[in-house]
Amino acid sequence: MIFRLKDGKAPVSSGQGTGLLKMTDSHTYSATTHDITVNVVPRYLEDQSQPAESHFVWAYDVEIVNTSGETMQLKERSWIITDANGLVEKVHGPGVVGEQPILKTGDSFRYSSGCPLKTSSGIMVGSYQMVREDGEKIDVDIPAFSLDIPRAQVTVN
Numbered sequence: 001m002i003f004r005l006k007d008g009k010a011p012v013s014s015g016q017g018t019g020l021l022k023m024t025d026s027h028t029y030s031a032t033t034h035d036i037t038v039n040v041v042p043r044y045l046e047d048q049s050q051p052a053e054s055h056f057v058w059a060y061d062v063e064i065v066n067t068s069g070e071t072m073q074l075k076e077r078s079w080i081i082t083d084a085n086g087l088v089e090k091v092h093g094p095g096v097v098g099e100q101p102i103l104k105t106g107d108s109f110r111y112s113s114g115c116p117l118k119t120s121s122g123i124m125v126g127s128y129q130m131v132r133e134d135g136e137k138i139d140v141d142i143p144a145f146s147l148d149i150p151r152a153q154v155t156v157n
Helices: none
Strands: 020-023 029-033 036-044 056-066 072-083 088-094 108-117 121-132 137-148
Touching (some): 036 121, 036 137, 072 108, 072 137
Antiparallel strands (some): 029 036, 029 137, 036 056, 056 108, 072 121, 121 137
């Protein structure tokens, strides 16, 4: 596995893609693998969070864009969710939000989901298992993205 840092983008693991994670000014995190781009925008849900009870909730919007030249179906998802205390939760299951979308060349699929944590920050990273028309399975990276409370003071060690 090769990691490269290029143009201010942080590296993430990757199969056949660029393996680069980038964050734009709008806090969009992106990764491209096998010409499938996954964009993620997380947002803190203050109205659903109860900090005094150690209950913090984020939503995240995902866009999956197929520029591969092949039709693909998203079959499974895998997430690794880590809170500020280092507690790791792994989530694996079929599809996303009850769907297993088929994406033809040029198609995109968007969905929103959420994540509760017991700490005021965390990080998520994952992958989708996609299946090509010929039945070949490929893993597509979901970029690592941070779950932070807006305006929270961040200390870097």
